[in-house]
Amino acid sequence: MHRLYEEGDITVFWDSEKCRHAKQCVTGCPEGFNINRKPWIQLKGVDTAKVWKAVSKCPSGALTCLYNHGVRIIMDGDGYRSVAYDGEKEIGECCFLVTPEGWNIYHTEVDDAYGGKGIAKRLVYRVVEAAERSGAAVKADCWYAEKVLG
Numbered sequence: 431m432h433r434l435y436e437e438g439d440i441t442v443f444w445d446s447e448k449c450r451h452a453k454q455c456v457t458g459c460p461e462g463f464n465i466n467r468k469p470w471i472q473l474k475g476v477d478t479a480k481v482w483k484a485v486s487k488c489p490s491g492a493l494t495c496l497y498n499h500g501v502r503i504i505m506d507g508d509g510y511r512s513v514a515y516d517g518e519k520e521i522g523e524c525c526f527l528v529t530p531e532g533w534n535i536y537h538t539e540v541d542d543a544y545g546g547k548g549i550a551k552r553l554v555y556r557v558v559e560a561a562e563r564s565g566a567a568v569k570a571d572c573w574y575a576e577k578v579l580g
């Protein structure tokens with residue numbers, strides 16, 4: 431299961447298959463990470479530096495995080511894609527096909543001027559999370575998305 435949690439200036443990613451339940455996140459930042467509630471990650475009002483530090487202690491790589499750089503990611507289900515915006519300007523997309531076997535991510539692209547900010551990873555995670563929430567399987571013909579899926 432893949433989830434992303436966007437709050438303020440950071441996005442936290444969680445890949446449940448990598449989680450070893452070592453709980454460094456829970457002990458490091460109990461306000462943000464609490465396995466006794468749903469969703470177990472809630473970042474509203476939690477100090478960004480504390481979240482970042484707890485995520486960096488995750489020994490399995492199940493948790494990762496990135497700064498948002500003011501870029502918003504939205505799901506455009508009707509357009510079969512997730513989209514990145516800097517203000518009103520579209521700067522990236524992750525496109526998928528819905529097939530009888532599940533969702534197939536075939537293209538991910540971010541404007542060169544915004545490279546190195548992790549925007550492509552956020553785009554892919556947004557699509558994968560939407561697919562998983564709808565009960566669909568996910569595969570990727572897009573090499574980058576395949577790399578993110580691991």
Ligand code: SF4
Nearest residue numbers: 449450452453455488
């Ligand atoms: S620190 Fe990482 S491996 Fe440990 S419980 Fe949290 S997410 Fe899972």
